[in-house]
Amino acid sequence: MAKKVVATLQKKEGKNFAKVIRAVKSEKTGAYTFKEEMVPVDQVKDVLAKKS
Known part of the structure; x- marks a missing residue:
């Protein structure tokens, strides 16, 4: 399953x-x-400013 996420993030729109x-x-x-x-x-x- 991790391979699928990594492959998705390597696409042009995944870098954002x-x-x-x-x-x-x-x-x-x-x-x-x-x-x-x-x-x-x-x-x-x-997201980091939110508490929890």
């Missing part, structure tokens, strides 16, 4: 996206988990 990885602390255990999402490059600051 960035992968945002955020550490989120669990309220129950206090452990950190990571959320990953693909967002357009021009919306990266907006």
Whole structure:
């Protein structure tokens, strides 16, 4: 499945996206988990400014 994503991102229109990885602390255990999402490059600051 990863090969499919990589192949899609190598196309011309795929270069306008960035992968945002955020550490989120669990309220129950206090452990950190990571959320990953693909967002357009021009919306990266907006996504990072959001809480959670």
